[in-house]
Amino acid sequence: MIGLLELLNANFDIFDNRKKKQFIEMIFTSAHKLQNEMLNILEWALSQAQIISYSPEPVELKILVEDIITLLKQVIINKNISIELKFEEKIFAFVDRRMINTVIRNILANAIKFTPQNGNIVINCLLSNLRTVQITIxxxxxxxxxxxxEKAFDKNEFNSTYGTNNEKGTGLGLKICHDFVLKNNGSINITSKINNGTSIILNFPVCEDRIENDSAPQNNETDTNE
Incomplete structure (x- = not known):
């Protein structure tokens, strides 16, 4: 990121507006990745030291997911990835908001990292029963x-794989997800095939008194090109 800033500064009067915009977007993407990695390292350290407290509350999942998509919007736009939201109804999980935000942010960031240009990601949320909400990315x-x-959740394995645009990470993301999901009385599973995408399935306790059975099904696609 510093190298990009130095190059932009040295050539600011030479570059046209299109080139400047391109550099700013690359700097923004690098800054976001660095921020995500630093958050992961901090949250992993706090979790391993058992400093993070579990404070469950009703969390409306659609709003939470939309906020995370907004946070990741520039990275999504850079790879021209389509994000489709399929929410069965207005669902509230009974979870720790900070932990679940971290879980979904990491899983979605990974999905973006390993999806090629012009790919797509679908986020599906439904009530699997009256006590459990399921989110599939x-x-x-x-x-x-x-x-x-097999090694994705192993705390002794920290191998990180390059993404489709040579993105590099710390290898902590899914381990933090696994840790936080268990702290929230949930489960996390992975199904995947080489060159055929990945699905990560999350299950959390539903907030039973906030279930709105009369809500109409929603199928909203996020326009990443705005």
Whole structure:
């Protein structure tokens, strides 16, 4: 990121507006990735030290997911990825808001990282029963081997794989997700095939007194090109 800033500064009067915009977008993307990695390192350290407290509350999942998409919007636009939201109804989970925000942010960031240009990601949310809400995040990316799936949640494995645009990470993301999901009395599973995308399935306790059975089904696609 510093190298990009130095290059932009040295050539600011030479570059046209299109080139300047391109550099600013690259700097923004690099800054976002650095921020995400630093958050992961901090949250992992706090979690391992058992400093983070579990404070569940009713969380409306559609609003939470939309806020995360907004946070990641520039990265989504840079890869021209389509994000489709399929929410069965207005669903509230009974979870720790900060932890679940971290979980979904990391899973969606991973989906973007391993999905090629012009790919797509679908986020599906439904009540699997009266006590459980299920969120499935499916991408059209490069997929995972059985060995990668087996080691994804292993706290002793920190191998990070390059993304489709050579994005690099810390290897902490899914481990934090696994840790936080368990702290919220949930479950996390991965299904994937090489070159055929990945689905990550999350289950959390539903906030039973906030279920709105009379809500109409929603199928909203996020326009990432605005």
């Amino acid at each position: 499916t991408d059209s990316g490069v997929g995972m081997t059985p060995q990668q799936i």
